[in-house]
Every structure is written in structure tokens, then in C-alpha cells.
Amino acid sequence: MSQDYDQIIRDHTASWLDTQTLFDLRNRLGRDGFILVTEIVPAEIKQVVKAEVLELLDKHAERRDLLLKTTGDTPRFMSVVRSEIIAERGDVITTLYGCPSLASTIERIAGEAPHPCPADDEEFLITRQERAGDTHGWHWGDFSFALIWIIDTPDIEYGGMLQCVPHTKWDKSDPQINRYLCANLIATYGFVPGDIYLLRTDTTLHRTVPLTRDETRIILNMTFASDKDLQRGLTGQDRWWEDSQADAAIQVGTDRGA
Numbered sequence: 001m002s003q004d005y006d007q008i009i010r011d012h013t014a015s016w017l018d019t020q021t022l023f024d025l026r027n028r029l030g031r032d033g034f035i036l037v038t039e040i041v042p043a044e045i046k047q048v049v050k051a052e053v054l055e056l057l058d059k060h061a062e063r064r065d066l067l068l069k070t071t072g073d074t075p076r077f078m079s080v081v082r083s084e085i086i087a088e089r090g091d092v093i094t095t096l097y098g099c100p101s102l103a104s105t106i107e108r109i110a111g112e113a114p115h116p117c118p119a120d121d122e123e124f125l126i127t128r129q130e131r132a133g134d135t136h137g138w139h140w141g142d143f144s145f146a147l148i149w150i151i152d153t154p155d156i157e158y159g160g161m162l163q164c165v166p167h168t169k170w171d172k173s174d175p176q177i178n179r180y181l182c183a184n185l186i187a188t189y190g191f192v193p194g195d196i197y198l199l200r201t202d203t204t205l206h207r208t209v210p211l212t213r214d215e216t217r218i219i220l221n222m223t224f225a226s227d228k229d230l231q232r233g234l235t236g237q238d239r240w241w242e243d244s245q246a247d248a249a250i251q252v253g254t255d256r257g258a
């Protein structure tokens, strides 16, 4: 089966990633820290990924409502399926994560080889925002790249867009997010279900715009490490997706009047 996916992606990539498109994507990723790569896999693969994500959410979703100190107390209001559960129970997702053709496409675009994440609890994340006010507040990633699959998202009228400030750096002891927001332009990207984007997560400050009413926004995150990431360790215990009692997390009531 994994051979099939690998070959399907290889054939598909040959049909869309021509020299000009590659030039364009590389340029924009370097400039914006973000690129839409919706065509990186064909529709039939998106369908099976979607089915697996929905099944994992059905069985393993855990709610998080907290503020994270290492990102200046920005909120995480959503349900998640943790990385280890996805690694253990996932089939298509884990196969695609290890697909040489997918990694090679990302490498050609990013100009750097993406490696499987060295932290077992950060390889994958499924999030579902579902209530008015749900958001993934301003943050950076511990690792260089994330490939994000938009499984479901409401009309942008109701929030759920991605906002980015590229070329910024995460100091976990003094993140100064508001200063970055005042000093830079914020780019906002809206999506439709089925979109996929690649994000330079370590140097792109980003968040999702809070939902303005009860709607469903579901994503699958595949995290990849760069060579540089593999050469350094992690600092701080702020792994909120893993442990809602993480040192850097402040719990907030689930009844936010939303």
C-alpha cells in the first residue's frame, strides 16, 4: 500500500510541479513563510486522509482550553488527537508521513530536506475547533516545517483563517508577540476544505482567527524537522497538546460564555 501512495504522489508531482511553479513556490515560501500546496497530493489521497482524521477524532479527541506562557499567554481552545495516538492508530497518515515522494517534493520546494520529527509527541496533530471563540493563538513551532491538511473549515465569514508574520524568532522566555505584530505586516490566508499548505513554522509567527460562531474547523498537522533542528535540543515544558497540565499552561474555564 505504501508503495502505491509513493508512486501515486510521484506521478502526480510530475504533472503539476514544473520548473516555473517550483521557482514560484520556493520564492514565496522564502518570502512569506507560507505557501498553498493544495495539489501536492491528488484528490483520492485527500479523501482517505479525511476519512482517517474523522475516525481518529471520533474515538480519541481530547478538549484543550488553556493559555500558553511561552507564547505570551495566547490561547489554545480546541479539541486535539495527540501525536502518539495518530502514530499508533493511523494508517494512511503514517504511511504518507514516511513517503519518500512527499518528502522529496517538500525538499525541492523548501530547498532543505524534511526529516521525520525527532519528538514522538510532535510528529502529528489533529485539531478540531468547534465552538465560537475557538482558536489556536499566536505561536511558533519547535520544528522547521509543517504540512497542514485542511480537512474542514467554515466560510471565512466565521473565522478560521491563518494569519502569519514571517521572519520572526521565538524566544520562549520573552516572546514579545505584540511587539512583532506592531512592527510587521500580518498576512491573512483563507481556505476551503481540501486545501494543503506548507508553513515555515520555526520562523513564522502564526495563529488562526477565532471562530465567530459554533462551526467546524479540522486540520491535520504533519511536522518535519530540518537538519538544524536535529542538531539542537528542546527547551521548556510547554507541550500543551500532549499534557493539558504542562508547566507553561494556564487552564481556563470551558464556559467562556461563547
Ligand SMILES: [Fe+2]
Pocket (backbone or CB within 6 Å): 139, 140, 141, 201, 206
Ligand atoms: Fe502552528
